[in-house]
Amino acid sequence: MKVEMKINGEVVVDDISPSEKLSNYLRRKGYQSVKIGCGMGSCGTCTVLVDGKAVRSCIMLAVQCNGREITTVEGLGTPTKPHVLQECFVETGGVQCGYCTPGMILSAKALLDENKEPSDEEIKEALDGNLCRCTGYVKELEAIKLAAKRMKDKNAKPDKVEVGKFNVVGKSCNKLDSISMATGRAKYVADYVEKGALRAKILPSPYAHARIKSIDISEAEKLPGVKAVLCYKNVPRVPHTTAGQGYPEPSPYDTYLFDNKVRYVGDKVAVVAAESEEICEEALKKIKIEWEELPAVFDPKEALKEGAPIIHDESDAKVIIPVTYDPKRNLASRVEMNLGDVEKAMKEADVVVEREYYAHYAQHCPLEPHVCYARLTPDDRIEIISSTQVPFHARRITAQVLEIPVKKVRVIKPRIGGGFGAKQEVFLEPIVAMLTMRTRRPVLLEYTRKEEFVSSRTRHPIYTTVRLGAKKDGKLTAIEMKVIANTGAYGSHSLTVTSNCGSKCLPLYHADNVHFVAEGAYTNLPVAGAYRGYGATQAYFALECQMDELARKLKMDPIELRKKNAIKKGEGSKIFEILGEGRAGAAMVIDSCGLEEAMKLGAKEIGWGKKEPNKGPYRYGIGMATMMQGSSIPYIDMGAASIKMNEDGSFNLLVGATDLGTGSDTVLAQIAAEVLGVDADDIIVYSSDTDLTPFDVGAYASSTTYLSGQAVKRAADKVAAQILSVASKMMDIPQEELVLKNKGVEAKEPDKHKGKKTRVSLHDVAVYSLYQMDQFQIGAIDSSISKVSPPPFTAHFAKVRVDIETGKIDVLKYVAAVDCGTPINPALAEGQTEGAVLNGICYALTEEYVFNEKGTMLNPNFQTYKIYSMRDIPEIKTILVPTYETTGPFGAKSVSEISINGPLPVISNAVYDAIGVRLTEGPFTPEKVLKAIKEKMVVKEA
């Protein structure tokens, strides 16, 4: 159908199929800022303006735009001449992964065009259709308010937090890649796809547990346009794990490219590569399968009982390191530790509290679902462009599964639209690479939102029972934690997540007697994996609620109870030695701890101790919790960096570290810039390309700032020494009397060197070393491993309102006071905290997997699996509590994961404060609150 329209001011006349979606058309025409996040009009990443109104282009037909004017974010401004909204999103830190940013900016533009002075509520309403999982919306709201101000006053500036004594470190400089994201130029995986690339689709299992008695792919193969069909019959059977962890992986090798058995609804049965997605869908329908349905088990406690269906009955499932693994019992992992005598201590305690908690299924919901693209290079290698947190592990696992040498595989991570742990998994790369090898054509495989929910990875649902024993004065004498985790159909991250339940939580409090036992069980439900918090989220729910119960039983202020028992600077914990990730037996003494200060500042901000009176059906309460996490995995994780100097005094920084939207490229550039005496934007960062950048384990275990940052600092120190050496020759001043400063080298005491040149610019030094004398490339590579995992600490507080008639909980205010050592970039550290807090709040209140009795997820979409939009957010206040961690780069520790651990216990504790009922199972839906109120009334009446 002939259509004439204007796109970004240019007249376009085109022949368009009446069924083509506007989003698809615009992407096909090269407007790559139009992103697909859900395909159902729920997430807003595809937002464009049509005649000035914000619309979701994935639910509009292109032909509906005949005679109309379309604006994409490319049409608003460019990196050199951005629109005021684009500027303000960049300057406030409103851009993290950037996948939702174009849509957000366009919705804001439509609002500001009509309303020059919108209120907060009007902004929130206008942006209600644009979901973001990274930021917590705090900075985006600030950005839009700033833009409105700047439209009237060109000098309006953002409030930028600065911390510490350094020149670049501790400054909230703009995220380096944010302008490309805000202007729609940043490239994500799907933006690399060439014309002629094949599309791939996976056939999901309709059964929770079944064996394939026979499979016939011949009809599918015959369909015109189909180029390959893979199933268990025509691929190698290589047991492996999809967990992108250090090698040898601690997760069981229980996964195959394709198998003759399926273990959950959504498990992969076969894959088709064809000329279009439509042909793929058609071909999948032509695959004929005869199934033998098997009994299924959905609860981890049931799965561990004798007689339960055995999910991994194959003979080749195994672990490759000596850890507990008993698939005949559905036991994917087991960890146990004892310290002292818990039973004796409990008997001797003045007060004992014990309760079981259940942290539920949840999905990471990155706005960009999993996506992978592969092509053959001219020298017949496989180049994989993937939305991954672990490019080097992806290379290793792909080579392993395809039984080809590592050297045949290159993995490139471009910009990626969020990960939160979901993309620490390697399940698409081997499939797409195999299709590319078979077809010798480029292949793209993009998960739909439904597939992302069902067939990617989830948080481990975990039952945690915590028993605490204490003396009358509040001194903890015994802690017991029992964990039963549901790892789903495969054991990815099972051992380490269950282990983390203890290792990240138990050392927070001193107790002489500790018992921890954790088991990970297979079930016939979606596969759990790494998810921000990584077990600590689930276990802190139980531990911190029990600390609250203990405080109430002791009639003690919960803050005082924590102060009395929490670990402090200069102290160690035997648990670090017995249970810590990395090399067991290695002690760790806390080098930096701002927990007490965090509790003090957080309490002041929330108004601790001030009780609000009841209003009608509303009851008010305040809750708090304290947490710690870690920074990297000692003796296992490794990061490396390479730096070379250019002739204008700029530097190329190459890192294997993986920026998944967090801003780690910027943080690493700031670290290098601080050492080299330049600005962060003098550092050109290139990250995560297995051919070009040095190795790094990837973005997980809260390691990038701390570990990769240390590697960058070490490489920069080497480069700095080379620069000083060259400058020393140029200036005839001893190297030790020179310093790198203001993009040059200066004599520390210029008066001492009269008659000599006391300053040379970095440009001069680079030109001298490249062109003039004793020429060499100034540059260095270095790497770093950690011997400790210094914990960041945090105290969280929430004020809630509970409607006792409806059961609805509203979080009115949330405060997170965080000690992350030196925040290298305070705005980004705040952004990490706000994003984690909001993710935790929706996890606590709304996010929920609903399954039917056959194990099918019934709500795999954003309409019924509710993550918060801007309109839902409470007031969120982040307080950075700087300390100085001497083992970290410029005193830094991690910040990204810790704050997701707070909302479950904090809200539960606040609800208890409000109405005296204990919520023990997430999410805290109105139904559960009403049920808990009713149960309490029944108990009272009895």
Next chain:
Amino acid sequence: MMIEIEVELAANLKMTLNKRVFNYKVEEGSSVEDLLDSLNYSEMDKKYILVSKNGKMAKLTDELKDKDKIFLSVLVGGG
């Protein structure tokens, strides 16, 4: 002649005797590797088990002495 040593397994290490902390008798002159063999750890297991003897990292060839404190662990890290 037999000597007695104290053995402790890290929380995540596979148990072969169904206990995590125990006293264990071995022939005098036995090495760390002899101990691991006696505890039924496989050749592959031995590749990954880290042995600490009296608080210091030990090699497979190190000789055991009476009352040595042995801590067996495995490098584990995940996310």
